[in-house]
Amino acid sequence: MPDLYSVEEMGVHDFGGGPGAAAGGLAAAAAGAHAGHGGTPASAAAPASSVVEPAAAAATTSVADLVDDPQRPADVRVELVARVSGRPLPDSAPFAGYTLNGSTPGPTIRARLGQLVEVVLENADVPDGVTLHWHGVDVPGAMDGVAGVTQDAVMPGGSFAYRFVVRQTGTFWYHSHQVSHSQVVGGLFGALVLEPAGGPRTGGGGVSASPVTETDAVLLSHLYPGGVATIDGVEGESRAPAPPGSSVRVRVVNTDNMTLPVWVAPAPFRVLAIDGSDVVEPGELQDVRVVVPAGGRVDLEVVVPASGAVRVQLPAASLVVGPDGSAAPTVPAPTGEFDPLSYGAPAPLPFDASHPDRAFRYDIGRLPGFLNGMPGFWWSINGQIIPHVPMYMVAEGDVVVMTVTNASGDYHPMHLHGHHAVVLARNGEAATGSPWWIDSLGVAQGDEYVIAFVADNPGIWMDHCHNLPHAAEGLMTHLAYIGVTTPYRLGGASGNEPE
Numbered sequence: 001m002p003d004l005y006s007v008e009e010m011g012v013h014d015f016g017g018g019p020g021a022a023a024g025g026l027a028a029a030a031a032g033a034h035a036g037h038g039g040t041p042a043s044a045a046a047p048a049s050s051v052v053e054p055a056a057a058a059a060t061t062s063v064a065d066l067v068d069d070p071q072r073p074a075d076v077r078v079e080l081v082a083r084v085s086g087r088p089l090p091d092s093a094p095f096a097g098y099t100l101n102g103s104t105p106g107p108t109i110r111a112r113l114g115q116l117v118e119v120v121l122e123n124a125d126v127p128d129g130v131t132l133h134w135h136g137v138d139v140p141g142a143m144d145g146v147a148g149v150t151q152d153a154v155m156p157g158g159s160f161a162y163r164f165v166v167r168q169t170g171t172f173w174y175h176s177h178q179v180s181h182s183q184v185v186g187g188l189f190g191a192l193v194l195e196p197a198g199g200p201r202t203g204g205g206g207v208s209a210s211p212v213t214e215t216d217a218v219l220l221s222h223l224y225p226g227g228v229a230t231i232d233g234v235e236g237e238s239r240a241p242a243p244p245g246s247s248v249r250v251r252v253v254n255t256d257n258m259t260l261p262v263w264v265a266p267a268p269f270r271v272l273a274i275d276g277s278d279v280v281e282p283g284e285l286q287d288v289r290v291v292v293p294a295g296g297r298v299d300l301e302v303v304v305p306a307s308g309a310v311r312v313q314l315p316a317a318s319l320v321v322g323p324d325g326s327a328a329p330t331v332p333a334p335t336g337e338f339d340p341l342s343y344g345a346p347a348p349l350p351f352d353a354s355h356p357d358r359a360f361r362y363d364i365g366r367l368p369g370f371l372n373g374m375p376g377f378w379w380s381i382n383g384q385i386i387p388h389v390p391m392y393m394v395a396e397g398d399v400v401v402m403t404v405t406n407a408s409g410d411y412h413p414m415h416l417h418g419h420h421a422v423v424l425a426r427n428g429e430a431a432t433g434s435p436w437w438i439d440s441l442g443v444a445q446g447d448e449y450v451i452a453f454v455a456d457n458p459g460i461w462m463d464h465c466h467n468l469p470h471a472a473e474g475l476m477t478h479l480a481y482i483g484v485t486t487p488y489r490l491g492g493a494s495g496n497e498p499e
Contacts, residue, residue: 113167364408
């Protein structure tokens with residue numbers, strides 16, 4: 001790869017059987033075939049379904065202009081200062097890491113539906129630069145926080161203001177997307193909770209016998225260098241005070257690179273939401289573990305018993321929910337596993353996925369070859385290694401169906417920026433429960449998932465493995481809107497290294 005290049009030059013443009021346009025930026029060449037970076041023609045690497053149409057005049061939009069109302073005052077304003085730290089966790093052994101406002105994780109940011117959030121990121125001394133990505137939040141394209149694609153990395157002494165209107169509710173998180181495979185594990189992350197306009201929800205029905213006011217606990221799980229397992233930066237056992245009989249929404253966030261099994265003892269529970277999207281009519285569960293993919297979130301409802309407490313367990317840490325001084329037993333992980341494919345009640349989708357405008361394949365494999373000039377055994381997409389991987393091209397309003405397969409020999413938590421997709425089928429079995437909306441999907445060896453979404457958020461969006469070292473090793477590409485361009489650059493001379 002050159003020392004300076006645009007993401008627009010990376011990849012082979014795949015139009016998924018839909019129309020393409022030649023004008024401007026991320027588009028096909030007028031001759032009817034686009035040469036990917038390095039001279040690979042589209043016909044050599046793109047699926048047969050790709051269609052490239054003749055040149056047509058079309059307006060272009062810079063991703064930098066895709067913002068919410070720049071004149072509107074912020075309803076929620078937060079300043080975050082990123083620093084290098086040799087002892088990010090005061091009660092643990094020293095390690096090379098980072099802090100936000102002097103601690104890790106950074107502060108939990110809360111906002112309500114309809115509010116405009118402004119977060120000003122300042123880089124005190126992180127030499128490689130920093131950004132913030134709003135994981136799972138469908139922010140405007142300019143606010144996605146991907147160095148070299150939607151902004152330049154914020155270098156020492158610099159700052160960047162992220163602004164977005166809250167249009168979703170649920171559990172999300174934020175983290176650096178500059179050298180992310182190093183900075184996230186080292187501490188540059190935090191929780192983001194987006195609540196309904198009226199404040200916390202009220203429960204009722206569920207696993208509790210009568211309507212109760214819901215309280216809230218964030219379970220932000222992270223494994224720091226040296227194997228330090230924490231919940232919200234605390235090793236071992238953490239506590240969330242709650243009165244007897246109360247219903248508690250436990251917001252579980254997996255900030256690590258691998259799956260996170262979670263189980264509850266000794267009480268029943270419900271899965272209220274997955275990746276920030278509510279489950280329709282969630283049923284009672286007991287003696288099963290919930291496996292959260294890297295980057296993923298689940299909201300669990302637990303009810304505090306009349307005496308004692310409830311323990312939400314992880315492999316090396318736990319959260320006790322109940323009155324101060326109450327106790328809850330520790331139990332082994334159940335053998336049964338929660339399956340979202342058939343959980344909850346079915347409900348109609350807001351679009352027709354049976355006749356998509358574009359259909360793509362995302363086939364994960366592994367190949368020997370060169371990645372950025374380095375020989376190795378790298379992750380591949382559709383039988384190609386970066387930079388010859390597909391660039392998935394869409395137009396605003398398209399209904400998109402994507403088939404994701406994994407023949408790589410490893411597990412991959414796949415994360416699409418800027419959009420939520422619904423799972424239609426897994427390994428040939430159709431989804432029968434509540435619509436399973438995801439932005440972080442765990443794809444095991446041998447799995448095949450069919451997912452669908454509407455292209456309703458113009459921009460250039462990463463679509464990558466959230467085992468972040470895997471992304472740095474080639475398991476990363478983009479979903480791009482025809483006519484959207486970027487002024488930012490990648491490559492060694494740019495200072496931008498998103499993975």
